[in-house]
Amino acid sequence: MVSSRIVLAFAFVSIFFIGLTTWKSSNIGIRGLLLLFGRALLFLGFVTWLVSTVIPRIKSVVWTPPKHFPEDIVPDAEVERKLQLARKEKQEEYRTRVAAYQENVLHPREEIKLRKKEEKFYQMTGEKWKLSHGYVLGVDENSEHISSQEPEVAFESPNVEARCRRKLPESITQLPPSPKPITSKKIVILPEEPPFDMEGVFTIALRSPSGRIFKRRFIDSQSTQVLMDWILKLGYHPAIYTIYTTYPRRPLEATQETTLGDIGLVKDMVLIIDEKDT
Structure with missing residues (x-):
């Protein structure tokens, strides 16, 4: 037109x-x-x-249109069935992809997060040993490959096998150490203080490292070991501490043979308790 x-x-x-x-x-x-x-x-x-x-x-006489056979006409029900089948195939393909993604990506990611949380929790609680897989009873981690090469031995029962393969701690297999001989503690007994009016009596004042001063009377004929027993009685062991003069500062040599008079202690004086010079 x-x-x-x-x-x-x-x-x-x-x-x-x-x-x-x-x-x-x-x-x-x-x-x-x-x-x-x-x-x-x-x-x-x-x-x-x-x-x-x-x-x-003229067209109607000369040109005849092609005939449409009934079998070439596809009904609507068949078309709908094919569409539904195509949708189902597409949905099944999507489900397969989702399952593969969950299995290969999501699940490993969640497992890693859970493992990190467990490690952090056991580290905080001090139970980190629970994270190890352990090993077979009686077989050490380092000797596992060696024991696997050993020939198998038939046992009467699993209990007998476990008892034979059990690895006892060294504290059980080793003999207990021999007890040390009990050494008797030294009991310090100081002699009585001489009276004031006795000949050769003098007073010694000891100044401790804490600043406290202790006083006691002695006589010049007593042994110098009495001084060392005195500081031991006060709580200062002679292996660590000794007695020094104030000025000039020098340590006193205390032995059983020397007396207080031999080292010059014949009058009232002040001495110092201090650690030994190294």
């Missing part, structure tokens, strides 16, 4: 231009020009009617 309209419009425009040029080049008046246009329009109308009526009949 659109093509016929275009043909008519083109024919009308052509006739108009042809008539216009003919009218200018000839002596035809306006009336003759209108008659010419009318005849052209009638001719075009006749041609159009002829084309629209004759050509379809």
